[in-house]
Amino acid sequence: xxxxxxxxxxxxxxxxxxxxxxxxxxxxxxxxxxxxxxxxxxxxxxxxxxxxxxxxxxxxxxxxxxxxxxxxxxxxxxxxxxxxxxxxxxxxxxxxxxxxxxxxxxxxxxxxxxxxxxxxxxxxxxxxxxxxxxxxxxxxxxxxxxxxxxxxxxxxxxxxxxxxxxxxxxxxxxxxxxxxxxxxxxxxxxxxxxxxxxxxxxxxxxxxxxxxxxxxxxxxxxxxxxxxxxxxxxxxxxxxxxxxxxxxxxxxxxxxxxxxxxxxxxxxxxxxxxxxxxxxxxxxxxxxxxxxxxxxxxxxxxxxxxxxxxxxxxxxxxxxxxxxxxxxxxxxxxxxxxxxxxx
Amino acid sequence: xxxxxxxxxxxxxxxxxxxxxxxxxxxxxxxxxxxxxxxxxxxxxxxxxxxxxxxxxxxxxxxxxxxxxxxxxxxxxxxxxxxxxxxxxxxxxxxxxxxxxxxxxxxxxxxxxxxxxxxxxxxxxxxxxxxxxxxxxxxxxxxxxxxxxxxxxxxxxxxxxxxxxxxxxxxxxxxxxxxxxxxxxxxxxxxxxxxxxxxxxxxxxxxxxxxxxxxxxxxxxxxxxxxxxxxxxxxxxxxxxxxxxxxxxxxxxxxxxxxxxxxxxxxxxxxxxxxxxxxxxxxxxxxxxxxxxxxxxxxxxxxxxxxxxxxxxxxxxxxxxxxxxxxxxxxxxxx
Numbered sequence: 001x002x003x004x005x006x007x008x009x010x011x012x013x014x015x016x017x018x019x020x021x022x023x024x025x026x027x028x029x030x031x032x033x034x035x036x037x038x039x040x041x042x043x044x045x046x047x048x049x050x051x052x053x054x055x056x057x058x059x060x061x062x063x064x065x066x067x068x069x070x071x072x073x074x075x076x077x078x079x080x081x082x083x084x085x086x087x088x089x090x091x092x093x094x095x096x097x098x099x100x101x102x103x104x105x106x107x108x109x110x111x112x113x114x115x116x117x118x119x120x121x122x123x124x125x126x127x128x129x130x131x132x133x134x135x136x137x138x139x140x141x142x143x144x145x146x147x148x149x150x151x152x153x154x155x156x157x158x159x160x161x162x163x164x165x166x167x168x169x170x171x172x173x174x175x176x177x178x179x180x181x182x183x184x185x186x187x188x189x190x191x192x193x194x195x196x197x198x199x200x201x202x203x204x205x206x207x208x209x210x211x212x213x214x215x216x217x218x219x220x221x222x223x224x225x226x227x228x229x230x231x232x233x234x235x236x237x238x239x240x241x242x243x244x245x246x247x248x249x250x251x252x253x254x255x256x257x258x259x260x261x262x263x264x265x266x267x268x269x270x271x272x273x274x275x276x277x278x279x280x281x282x283x284x285x286x287x288x289x290x291x292x293x294x295x296x297x298x299x300x301x302x303x304x305x306x307x308x309x310x311x312x313x314x315x316x317x318x319x320x321x322x323x324x325x326x327x328x329x330x331x332x333x334x335x336x337x338x339x340x341x342x343x
Numbered sequence: 344x345x346x347x348x349x350x351x352x353x354x355x356x357x358x359x360x361x362x363x364x365x366x367x368x369x370x371x372x373x374x375x376x377x378x379x380x381x382x383x384x385x386x387x388x389x390x391x392x393x394x395x396x397x398x399x400x401x402x403x404x405x406x407x408x409x410x411x412x413x414x415x416x417x418x419x420x421x422x423x424x425x426x427x428x429x430x431x432x433x434x435x436x437x438x439x440x441x442x443x444x445x446x447x448x449x450x451x452x453x454x455x456x457x458x459x460x461x462x463x464x465x466x467x468x469x470x471x472x473x474x475x476x477x478x479x480x481x482x483x484x485x486x487x488x489x490x491x492x493x494x495x496x497x498x499x500x501x502x503x504x505x506x507x508x509x510x511x512x513x514x515x516x517x518x519x520x521x522x523x524x525x526x527x528x529x530x531x532x533x534x535x536x537x538x539x540x541x542x543x544x545x546x547x548x549x550x551x552x553x554x555x556x557x558x559x560x561x562x563x564x565x566x567x568x569x570x571x572x573x574x575x576x577x578x579x580x581x582x583x584x585x586x587x588x589x590x591x592x593x594x595x596x597x598x599x600x601x602x603x604x605x606x607x608x609x610x611x612x613x614x615x616x617x618x619x620x621x622x623x624x625x626x627x628x629x630x631x632x633x634x635x636x637x638x639x640x641x642x643x644x645x646x647x648x649x650x651x652x653x654x655x656x657x658x659x660x661x662x663x664x665x666x667x668x669x670x671x672x673x674x675x676x677x678x
Contacts, residue, residue, distance in 0.1 A: 035610045036538040059508035059544040060475050060536050088474065091509060125390030126447065127397055128458040130473040183387040183605050308676050312458030313447030314395060319669035 003193040007180025009041030011153035011194045012118075015160035016043065016080060018198045020050055023078060026164060027054040029065045030082030030118075039084055040120045040179050062092035066117065070100045070169075073113040078164060083119040086135045086173065100169045101144035115170070116163045121149075122175035122222055122272060123321055125184055129309035132317075134221070134271075137278035139171045140249040146170040146203060147249040151178065151224035152190045155247055158201030165200065175222040175272075187225030204251030208260070212242035215266040215331055218257055218283055220246040223270045223322065230327040239335055249279065254286055258294065261287060265297035266334050270327050275304030298337040301330050344577035346570065348637055350413045354569050355632055357412075358405040358625050359650040361429045364438070365402040365600070367654055368428070368445070372398045372604050387605050393446055393662065396458055399426035403567070403599035406624045407531050408433035410572025410594075411499055414580045420485035420498040422478040423471035424531075425460045430471070430501055436464045438657035448664035455667050456675065476509030478502050479528060483515050486524035486583075497525045497583040504593070505536025507550045516591065520557040525583035527576065528591045533598040538610035554591040564594040569628050597622070 006014065020026045028043055034057040037044035047055040058065040062083060069079040083089060089096065096117065103111050123132030140147045146168055150156040156174065163170040178190035209224050210231050217227045224245045231241035242260050246253065261267045267287055269280040280302035287300055303322040311317050346354070375381075375392030382388060389396065401408070404426070412421065412433035423430035431441055436452070444451025445459045452464050460473035468485075472478060482500030489496040506512055507530055519526045530550050534541050547553070554561025560582075562575045572594055579590035597619040601608045632638035638646075 032538045057539045060505040061508045126395035185382045311456045313455030316672040319672045
């Protein structure tokens with residue numbers, strides 16, 4: 001296999017291109033995805049290779065083109081539709097939530113909808129409350145959507161090919177701050193060696209981004225990169241951290257989480273989505289339900305955006321979105337904490 | 344409808360303020376964003392500098408804002424777009440607090456919480472949103488409130504031609520027509536929805552024709568000219584104020600900058616902006632003022648000096664203001 005270092009944006013575009021060559025039913029629709037190559041580069045170079053019949057710029061009409069993806073998929077095509085920012089779901093959620101996600105079930109399994117809905121997530125660059133959210137928990141909450149959230153270029157390619165070949169709707173969320181764009185700072189760990197050849201990564205298989213003994217950080221997307229930086233810092237202090245990269249939320253690799261926590265006895269869930277009623281609570285609950293099999297050394301800890309919209313001003317945004325220092329501080333304090341004794 | 348001398352001079356000076364503001368912002372925005380003081384390998388870092396995040400500038404689109412707002416009273420409501428500065432300035436939003444907001448400072452309109460796409464000034468009845476098409480429903484609401492409380496106030500929704508392909512546009516026009524709301528829908532047709540030119544996004548040539556689908560007047564202003572906008576908006580606003588219901592106006596206008604600052608504009612023919620700038624609406628209005636004896640070299644340079652001083656003062660105010668305390672992030676989620 002020949003590998004080169006790619007950015008996540010390049011890896012995603014390469015995956016889409018390879019699947020389009022393999023399967024004439026695959027096509028892409030979205031705003032600014034053709035001439036512009038996608039605002040975040042996920043379809044860069046594809047217009048020149050495949051032409052405007054298969055790489056289709058759309059009007060700013062998300063309800064229409066995302067609904068059309070559902071309709072075209074029902075007819076046997078395999079559309080990829082891009083929702084430019086996940087925050088824009090508000091104008092088209094009915095087509096996603098009540099149709100794309102539910103039609104397979106409501107049809108008793110007779111309707112198949114192989115749609116990949118790509119979308120940009122995440123903040124950290126002062127784009128304020130309407131352009132900075134993650135919201136993957138919202139889509140994971142709805143039965144019927146698979147949810148993919150890669151943290152690096154290698155995973156992004158394999159997960160995209162898997163997503164396109166899946167016969168179900170897949171929400172594919174890429175964080176802007178790891179795409180490797182020439183106009184936005186990013187975590188360089190997200191650009192890595194990617195084989196030229198086609199390959200898949202199965203859904204529901206978390207990755208171990210770093211092995212450790214003392215504490216497990218369960219995380220995803222850009223936060224994996226932050227957790228790795230924190231883990232390196234903590235290693236110098238003698239704290240050995242394991243970082244579990246979920247890669248997909250639906251399906252969720254519960255076994256990988258349980259295995260790691262069984263080994264370390266400490267669990268920190270680090271997330272960039274809202275803290276309340278979401279991913280962090282879900283994983284904490286899964287562990288709580290298994291306390292007959294697991295022994296914890298400290299209480300489970302969660303990091304996420306507290307119950308506020310993402311503020312614009314830099315010091316405010318940096319305060320609400322968990323940073324490397326928040327992760328490291330949480331780990332340090334967990335190492336000092338003890339569980340209450342059973343009566 | 345003819346503008347008064349006072350309105351003519353206000354439109355001219357306000358257009359100059361907008362242009363000076365946007366050109367100043369274009370320069371300030373680049374501070375701290377270019378190599379070598381950013382991550383190695385990057386050409387530009389959107390998240391750095393005193394004004395981080397996206398920046399959408401309205402140079403070239405001044406006639407839409409001033410031609411409409413010249414007719415407005417303090418009590419009238421304006422809802423703008425993700426490209427909001429020209430509307431805010433024309434509606435009378437204070438420049439210093441608006442600029443402080445765009446710098447993310449505590450003295451800003453929203454204490455730094457909103458930023459450039461989310462300016463809120465209830466005192467001057469101005470707001471905007473970063474979501475395409477989102478101006479129209481709340482403008483219907485402001486118009487409904489005026490109607491319910493027996494006021495002769497009007498509400499203006501500004502939006503781009505790309506937004507006319509959103510459901511919110513069609514739903515709002517129908518609602519406003521059905522309820523005869525005192526609302527005016529003003530479409531800025533700058534020909535590009537980010538990178539997609541109108542011929543590739545819109546099935547018809549003139550969005551004003553869509554008014555017919557809702558049984559309301561639709562006016563297409565073919566020239567990027569403040570006086571033409573003034574005439575169209577004047578008629579529409581008078582109709583709304585007197586209970587005659589909503590109007591759809593579209594203005595063929597020009598965007599001199601990219602969709603956002605840093606946009607490589609690969610979708611525009613080279614030299615297009617230079618050509619558009621040949622038809623700059625500011626010298627056009629200046630010529631009309633001179634014809635009427637309202638402007639000469641001395642008054643023009645005095646006006647321009649005033650404009651530069653005002654804009655400079657706003658940026659200085661923003662720079663010397665303090666950032667909010669991090670703990671403030673948790674305030675204002677609820678009233």
